Amino acid sequence: MSLPKDAAEWAVLAHELEFAEELPVETLEDVEDGWDAFQPHVLSVVAAAARDPEAWLDEHEFTLLIAAVSLLAFKRDAAAAPPMTSLLRLPPEDLDELLGDFAFDGLDRCVASVTASQPSVLDALLDDPRLSDLGRSAAVGAVVAQAVAGDRTIASACDLLLRAGERIAFERRGPEHAEAPDIISIADGLLALDPEATQGAVRAWEANGVLVDDFVDWSFVEHSVQLPVSERLARFGTGGYVSDVMEFLAPWYDTGDADDDVLDDDEREVQVPFVRELPKLGRNDPCRCGSGKKYKKCCLRSE
Numbered sequence: 001m002s003l004p005k006d007a008a009e010w011a012v013l014a015h016e017l018e019f020a021e022e023l024p025v026e027t028l029e030d031v032e033d034g035w036d037a038f039q040p041h042v043l044s045v046v047a048a049a050a051r052d053p054e055a056w057l058d059e060h061e062f063t064l065l066i067a068a069v070s071l072l073a074f075k076r077d078a079a080a081a082p083p084m085t086s087l088l089r090l091p092p093e094d095l096d097e098l099l100g101d102f103a104f105d106g107l108d109r110c111v112a113s114v115t116a117s118q119p120s121v122l123d124a125l126l127d128d129p130r131l132s133d134l135g136r137s138a139a140v141g142a143v144v145a146q147a148v149a150g151d152r153t154i155a156s157a158c159d160l161l162l163r164a165g166e167r168i169a170f171e172r173r174g175p176e177h178a179e180a181p182d183i184i185s186i187a188d189g190l191l192a193l194d195p196e197a198t199q200g201a202v203r204a205w206e207a208n209g210v211l212v213d214d215f216v217d218w219s220f221v222e223h224s225v226q227l228p229v230s231e232r233l234a235r236f237g238t239g240g241y242v243s244d245v246m247e248f249l250a251p252w253y254d255t256g257d258a259d260d261d262v263l264d265d266d267e268r269e270v271q272v273p274f275v276r277e278l279p280k281l282g283r284n285d286p287c288r289c290g291s292g293k294k295y296k297k298c299c300l301r302s303e
Helices: 005-019 025-033 035-051 053-059 062-074 078-088 092-103 107-114 120-126 133-149 154-171 181-193 195-207 218-224 229-235 245-252 265-269
Strands: none
Touching: 005 025, 005 035, 005 062, 025 035, 025 062, 025 245, 035 053, 035 062, 035 078, 053 092, 062 078, 062 092, 062 107, 062 245, 078 092, 078 107, 078 120, 078 133, 092 107, 092 133, 107 133, 120 133, 120 154, 133 154, 133 181, 154 181, 154 195, 181 195, 181 229, 195 218
C-alpha cells in the first residue's frame, strides 16, 4: 500500500533533514512552501520523541528533531506547545540524549516561540514539579526570550523568575545544587533583564550557597546597569523568538567555521575537499571501538 502523496514527500524531506552534512537550505524551503501539508508530520516528530525518547532515538538522528522543533518555532505554531513542553518534562538524561547541546542553547527560544500566544503556559511550567533542572532552565530561557520579544514586560518576567528562584532557594542549597542549570539560568536572566532591581536577590543566593559563588562577574553587572536594555541583552547573549530558521539552524549542521567569510563560486572551486579517513558514523551506528554499544552511547560522548 503506497503512502499518501504528502506523506511520501515528507519521508524524503525528513531523510534529508536528518542526514544532511550541511544546512539543507532547499529542503527547509520545500518544507516551508508545503507547510500546510507537512505541518502534521513535523509535529508528529516532536510528539513521538517526547512520548518515547528511547524508541525514537533507536530509529532517528537528533538533527531531525532539532529541525522539526525549529520549524515549528519559526512558524510560531501554537499546536506545538503541548509536545514541546512535554520535552521539558523529560528526565534530564533523556532530554540530553534527544537534543544534546540544543537542550541548553536553542530549545528555550523554540518553546518561547510556540507559546508566544499563550504565555501562561510558561508560567505554569515553571511551577511544574515534574520539570528537571534542565527542563526548568529551558523554561526560564523561554520567559526571557518572550521579554526580549516584547510579549512580556521586563518587570513581569523578573517577578516570575524571582519567584522561581526563591522557591529553589527554599527547597535546596549546598554545593551539590549550586551549579544546577535552572538556578544559573534564573540568575543570568534576571541580571540581563534588570540588574539594578534583581542583583540583591542574586547576591543573597550566592551568599547562601544556592548559587555557585564564582558564577557572576559583578564588575560586568555593575557596568551593565548603565547600558540601554537592548545593548545589555545583546552582551548577555539573550535572544528572542526564532525569526530566521536558516540562521537559527545553521550552527547545528556541519557547516564548518561559523566565523569564516562566505566564499564566492571562484574561491570554492580551488578549495581542497576534506576526505574522511573512515566513513562517517551516525549516532545510532555501532561504535568503532568494539564495545557493542551505539556510537552515541559510547565514544561520541568523549569526542
